[in-house]
Amino acid sequence: xxxxxxxxxxxxxxxxxxxxxxxxxxxxxxTGLSASEIRALFSVAERPxxxxxxxxxxxxxxxxxxxxxxxxxxxxxxxxxxxxxYGGGQGRAALREALVGVMAHxxxxxxxxxxxxxxxxQQALELIAKCxxxxxxxxxxxxxxxxGAVGAMSSHQADIRHVAMxxxxxxxxxxxxxxxxxxxxxxxxxYVYTIPNHQNPGGVSLSEARRRRLAELAxxxxxxxxxxxxxxxxxxxxxxxxxxxxxxxERVIYLGTMSKTFAPGVRTGWIAAPTPVREKLVLLREAADxxxxxxxxxxxxxxxTTQPWQDQVKRYRALYQHKAELMLEALASEMPVExxxxxxxxxxxxxxxxxxxxxxSGLLAKAIGRRVAYVPGRGFYDDGSGGDQLRxxxxxxxxxxxxxxxxxxxxxxxxxxxxxxxxYGDGAPxxxxxxxxLGRA
Amino acid sequence: xxxxxxxxxxxxxxxxxxxxxxxxxxxxxxTGLSASEIRALFSVAERPxxxxxxxxxxxxxxxxxxxxxxxxxxxxxxxxxxxxxYGGGQGRAALREALVGVMAHxxxxxxxxxxxxxxxxQQALELIAKCxxxxxxxxxxxxxxxxGAVGAMSSHQADIRHVAMxxxxxxxxxxxxxxxxxxxxxxxxxYVYTIPNHQNPGGVSLSEARRRRLAELAxxxxxxxxxxxxxxxxxxxxxxxxxxxxxxxERVIYLGTMSKTFAPGVRTGWIAAPTPVREKLVLLREAADxxxxxxxxxxxxxxxTTQPWQDQVKRYRALYQHKAELMLEALASEMPVExxxxxxxxxxxxxxxxxxxxxxSGLLAKAIGRRVAYVPGRGFYDDGSGGDQLRxxxxxxxxxxxxxxxxxxxxxxxxxxxxxxxxYGDGAPxxxxxxxxLGRA
Numbered sequence: 079x080x081x082x083x084x085x086x087x088x089x090x091x092x093x094x095x096x097x098x099x100x101x102x103x104x105x106x107x108x109t110g111l112s113a114s115e116i117r118a119l120f121s122v123a124e125r126p127x128x129x130x131x132x133x134x135x136x137x138x139x140x141x142x143x144x145x146x147x148x149x150x151x152x153x154x155x156x157x158x159x160x161x162x163x164y165g166g167g168q169g170r171a172a173l174r175e176a177l178v179g180v181m182a183h184x185x186x187x188x189x190x191x192x193x194x195x196x197x198x199x200q201q202a203l204e205l206i207a208k209c210x211x212x213x214x215x216x217x218x219x220x221x222x223x224x225x226g227a228v229g230a231m232s233s234h235q236a237d238i239r240h241v242a243m244x245x246x247x248x249x250x251x252x253x254x255x256x257x258x259x260x261x262x263x264x265x266x267x268x269y270v271y272t273i274p275n276h277q278n279p280g281g282v283s284l285s286e287a288r289r290r291r292l293a294e295l296a297x298x299x300x301x302x303x304x305x306x307x308x309x310x311x312x313x314x315x316x317x318x319x320x321x322x323x324x325x326x327x328e329r330v331i332y333l334g335t336m337s338k339t340f341a342p343g344v345r346t347g348w349i350a351a352p353t354p355v356r357e358k359l360v361l362l363r364e365a366a367d368x369x370x371x372x373x374x375x376x377x378x379x380x381x382x383t384t385q386p387w388q389d390q391v392k393r394y395r396a397l398y399q400h401k402a403e404l405m406l407e408a409l410a411s412e413m414p415v416e417x418x419x420x421x422x423x424x425x426x427x428x429x430x431x432x433x434x435x436x437x438x439s440g441l442l443a444k445a446i447g448r449r450v451a452y453v454p455g456r457g458f459y460d461d462g463s464g465g466d467q468l469r470x471x472x473x474x475x476x477x478x479x480x481x482x483x484x485x486x487x488x489x490x491x492x493x494x495x496x497x498x499x500x501x502y503g504d505g506a507p508x509x510x511x512x513x514x515x516l517g518r519a
Numbered sequence: 520x521x522x523x524x525x526x527x528x529x530x531x532x533x534x535x536x537x538x539x540x541x542x543x544x545x546x547x548x549x550t551g552l553s554a555s556e557i558r559a560l561f562s563v564a565e566r567p568x569x570x571x572x573x574x575x576x577x578x579x580x581x582x583x584x585x586x587x588x589x590x591x592x593x594x595x596x597x598x599x600x601x602x603x604x605y606g607g608g609q610g611r612a613a614l615r616e617a618l619v620g621v622m623a624h625x626x627x628x629x630x631x632x633x634x635x636x637x638x639x640x641q642q643a644l645e646l647i648a649k650c651x652x653x654x655x656x657x658x659x660x661x662x663x664x665x666x667g668a669v670g671a672m673s674s675h676q677a678d679i680r681h682v683a684m685x686x687x688x689x690x691x692x693x694x695x696x697x698x699x700x701x702x703x704x705x706x707x708x709x710y711v712y713t714i715p716n717h718q719n720p721g722g723v724s725l726s727e728a729r730r731r732r733l734a735e736l737a738x739x740x741x742x743x744x745x746x747x748x749x750x751x752x753x754x755x756x757x758x759x760x761x762x763x764x765x766x767x768x769e770r771v772i773y774l775g776t777m778s779k780t781f782a783p784g785v786r787t788g789w790i791a792a793p794t795p796v797r798e799k800l801v802l803l804r805e806a807a808d809x810x811x812x813x814x815x816x817x818x819x820x821x822x823x824t825t826q827p828w829q830d831q832v833k834r835y836r837a838l839y840q841h842k843a844e845l846m847l848e849a850l851a852s853e854m855p856v857e858x859x860x861x862x863x864x865x866x867x868x869x870x871x872x873x874x875x876x877x878x879x880s881g882l883l884a885k886a887i888g889r890r891v892a893y894v895p896g897r898g899f900y901d902d903g904s905g906g907d908q909l910r911x912x913x914x915x916x917x918x919x920x921x922x923x924x925x926x927x928x929x930x931x932x933x934x935x936x937x938x939x940x941x942x943y944g945d946g947a948p949x950x951x952x953x954x955x956x957l958g959r960a
Binding site for chain 2: 151302
């Protein structure tokens with residue numbers, strides 16, 4: 079499940095270092111890499127009695143499986159020797175044409191030649207990190223940011239600097255401050271990684287004014303920007319925000335994915351990049367896995383060219399809006415006043431901030447004991463922050479269990495706050511939220 | 520197409536370095552990476568009038584496409600919400616169980632827990648390189664070796680040392696010499712990469728005696744061995760050789776793939792590794808692309824558990840044996856006496872050595888002009904060797920065009936040798952083959 083696996087990919091102390099006889103052989107980049115205890119907890123969280131807000135997954139119950147089965151059968155019968163054969167590293171031209179249509183629907187210009195088909199959005203993040211990052215290179219990302227991006231960049235030994243968000247997305251004043259500081263140090267960032275639409279995990283979007291400011295800063299500081307648009311078509315109001323690629327195309331590497339608007343099981347994402355960069359990325363992709371699956375490429379080609387795919391996006395959007403409303407209502411009525419959260423207008427996630435005295439990593443075992451699961455906040459930062467934050471996914475859990483799950487978590491937090499009050503007394507800093515960042519938007 | 524894309528992934532001088540405005544931003548590992556002119560030639564080689572021995576592809580004309588279409592339709596209808604959802608990074612347990620069965624059929628012991636499902640064999644090579652190679656680290660590989668392995672290792676800045684082969688595979692005397700030399704320099708190799716069965720591109724297999732000697736040397740020099748078994752089940756006689764994993768399991772990382780025994784379009788390979796290594800590789804795979812496709816995993820699961828998959832392997836084996844015989848007969852009757860080649864007993868490839876005066880990279884354009892294509896030898900080495908060698912694939916071209924293609928290539932080589940004789944005179948070193956390495960076996 080997407081976030082389970084990646085929640086703790088960041089290097090950390092491995093309890094069993096001494097017992098790994100292969101330790102001296104590993105490359106520097108992986109010596110500290112280790113699975114954590116949280117992984118074990120998440121396998122427990124898959125039990126049916128637990129309401130899991132952890133996995134960042136689409137709800138496939140509204141997918142037209144019959145249509146997918148039928149078109150897939152046709153592909154194998156009619157084009158089987160192509161579908162099951164090797165393909166080119168850049169991905170099929172016909173699929174890239176169709177993806178240009180998806181981008182156009184999101185208001186983002188591109189040509190098929192600029193695109194590289196990837197194994198989901200994650201491979202795009204890995205290829206870009208591999209293409210640009212030398213050990214110790216600085217990259218800038220929202221704080222919190224997508225855990226898989228942290229994983230990909232960390233695996234290339236990036237020095238990740240986080241810029242906090244508020245309800246309007248990444249704070250440009252803080253970005254500017256960071257860029258000025260780097261300039262004073264004679265350093266620069268390899269790129270800025272941003273998820274401007276319905277951010278994972280923040281659940282907020284970059285405002286129009288800040289998009290324009292980010293574009294200005296990119297020009298001023300000669301920056302590349304990675305624009306991860308996983309959730310752009312999943313705004314509840316169906317409107318498109320201005321993409322960074324529209325503003326500064328030669329400075330933007332744009333990422334799209336079919337995982338949210340179609341389904342993740344076909345593992346299909348894409349990169350739109352300036353031609354010289356796209357050429358390098360194709361070579362790296364060939365070293366990584368040769369080529370994407372022709373079969374799943376043909377499935378998406380047919381889906382986009384013969385099926386009413388925009389209706390499917392609308393079905394997802396309506397379902398997620400309903401689920402988000404259920405979650406936000408439940409949070410408003412159940413949570414202690416000391417807890418803050420974001421108000422998403424699209425995407426998959428709500429981001430919660432609890433009082434500092436509570437450690438969300440440590441709390442997870444208790445939460446699972448009370449039959450509710452979330453992802454602790456630390457995995458979404460590379461600097462140890464996030465211990466008082468957590469991510470809730472509303473897209474996947476069944477409609478009729480969202481309230482129940484929120485109640486269980488709220489009850490646990492009430493109990494924890496009661497303990498804190500007993501220890502520290504009312505009004506102690508341990509009981510205060512952090513309203514200056516991603517608190518109440 | 521598999522070898523087209525990778526033939527020239529090795530870093531080389533880029534003619535357009537000055538024109539790439541992103542040049543200063545790339546990581547060191549990719550600055551020199553560039554597509555070559557050979558790539559453009561290969562796109563021409565796909566024209567129907569050309570007999571292409573270039574692509575290292577299976578012949579899917581003998582696949583039971585109806586069975587694949589039917590089982591895939593069932594999967595999407597019955598398990599669609601699983602097939603199209605995210606999965607775990609290690610791959611489905613049921614598929615890993617089934618792959619253990621495939622390994623057992625090849626005489627290689629394993630448990631499902633030791634396996635990691637990858638995106639073809641190529642991802643396995645990339646993950647292993649990323650796991651072990653620091654820039655400048657030494658790895659040892661056969662010379663020539665699989666071009667995609669050169670690509671993956673080079674992209675992590677490995678120092679690849681080749682060990683020549685003869686008809687019995689990698690020469691252990693030369694390996695021993697290299698290991699002794701490294702020991703004298705106080706250096707060691709991160710691993711030895713070998714394709715012991717029906718090597719790509721050499722077309723030869725490691726003898727039983729050498730397998731045992733390689734195992735001894737691995738223990739003596741404390742080496743890891745990467746055993747790439749892409750072609751193990753495609754021996755024409757249907758017999759299994761002793762796998763290195765059987766001899767020294769704790770020192771071997773074993774790679775398998777469904778690309779040759781089923782089809783490449785499902786992009787499914789696997790790694791069998793000692794547990795601590797497998798754990799690291801799972802983390803790296805999650806950073807690389809999160810998880811393999813549940814859909815294609817379920818397809819292979821059903822294929823292996825409900826279909827007579829061993830009959831399919833037999834069909835491939837018989838077809839390739841027939842094609843190999845046609846190619847070897849044509850070579851014997853058409854080629855100049857100065858040309859040497861290997862006699863494969865399985866796999867996909869014949870490896871040709873031509874007199875030193877002929878450069879196979881330069882010759883390719885002329886060959887395509889004469890409506891025949893091959894892969895020049897240089898891509899299979901990381902040290903500039905192979906200019907007088909080339910790879911012919913017999914598995915993919917149609918039965919009725921193999922002789923025709925060999926005749927065209929033989930005619931070209933006769934003409935080139937005629938030119939050389941005219942320039943240098945009979946008996947000149949430029950006209951002599953290299954019978955000490957992969958010449959006539």
